[in-house]
Amino acid sequence: MFIDGATFRRLVRARELLADTALPVRAIAAQVVLSPSYFIRAFAALFGDTPHQFRTRVRVDRAKALLAGGRSVTETCFELGFSSLPSFSGLFTRWVGAPPTRYRTSLAVPGLRILVPGCLGMLAQLPFGALGNCR
Amino acid sequence: MLHIKLTSIMVEDQAKALAFYTDVLGFVTQMDFPVGDYRWITVAAPGRDDLQLALEPNANPAGKAFQQAMFEQKIPVASFESTDLDEDHARLVARGVAFTQAPTTAGTVKIAIFSDTVGNLIQIHQAL
Numbered sequence: 001m002f003i004d005g006a007t008f009r010r011l012v013r014a015r016e017l018l019a020d021t022a023l024p025v026r027a028i029a030a031q032v033v034l035s036p037s038y039f040i041r042a043f044a045a046l047f048g049d050t051p052h053q054f055r056t057r058v059r060v061d062r063a064k065a066l067l068a069g070g071r072s073v074t075e076t077c078f079e080l081g082f083s084s085l086p087s088f089s090g091l092f093t094r095w096v097g098a099p100p101t102r103y104r105t106s107l108a109v110p111g112l113r114i115l116v117p118g119c120l121g122m123l124a125q126l127p128f129g130a131l132g133n134c135r
Numbered sequence: 136m137l138h139i140k141l142t143s144i145m146v147e148d149q150a151k152a153l154a155f156y157t158d159v160l161g162f163v164t165q166m167d168f169p170v171g172d173y174r175w176i177t178v179a180a181p182g183r184d185d186l187q188l189a190l191e192p193n194a195n196p197a198g199k200a201f202q203q204a205m206f207e208q209k210i211p212v213a214s215f216e217s218t219d220l221d222e223d224h225a226r227l228v229a230r231g232v233a234f235t236q237a238p239t240t241a242g243t244v245k246i247a248i249f250s251d252t253v254g255n256l257i258q259i260h261q262a263l
Contacts, residue, residue, distance in 0.1 A: 005209075045250070047250070048151055048250075048251075048252030125175075126170070
């Protein structure tokens with residue numbers, strides 16, 4: 001698929017709208033003047049998520065940041081506009097692999113863990129001998 | 136004596152990134168170890184493990200901001216050499232890859248740019 005400059009800008013704009021508004025996907029497609037089916041296909045090819053998946057990813061990322069910042073699970077749930085705790089908890093668990101309560105308590109120092117080191121630093125944490133095959 | 140063995144790019148989602156860089160691009164996994172909440176993953180071109188690319192999480196907000204800004208300015212973060220750019224372009228298009236620049240001759244190289252689906256634009260180039 002080739003995405004020309006104008007379409008690229010429209011898709012970037014649509015991504016902002018998905019992250020920052022609650023507009024339905026169809027309305028966002030209309031706002032950036034793309035047909036809904038092309039919009040979904042091109043968005044997924046460019047960003048690796050469908051518009052709906054992208055919006056969910058953003059909400060989960062924000063939830064992680066709020067939890068890491070010390071907010072309670074209930075506060076996080078309602079701040080992000082989820083209708084109920086079970087729906088928030090279920091979605092969070094599917095995406096993160098741990099329920100929000102466990103994620104929150106796993107943070108030894110709230111707010112610190114999201115600042116992952118420059119990840120080349122992870123080299124130092126590899127098991128002994130891991131680099132043996134790359135001389 | 137120093138030599139260049141390892142470089143890295145930030146990725147939005149390491150599992151998706153590994154799938155794209157291997158299944159779609161055709162690189163080979165060199166290392167894949169869990170490190171805390173993340174993974175240490177490197178890939179290399181088949182038969183060419185002299186230079187590995189680490190797929191590192193963009194979980195640091197500064198990294199994510201940098202990555203997003205580069206993407207929105209349409210600036211590729213890496214350039215991979217192709218021995219036959221038109222063939223690689225056709226192969227990747229057939230696998231659903233989105234190109235933001237079709238193969239173009241620019242001076243002494245032919246280049247094209249695509250999205251790696253995990254937050255980066257990647258250039259491919261072939262010397263003419």
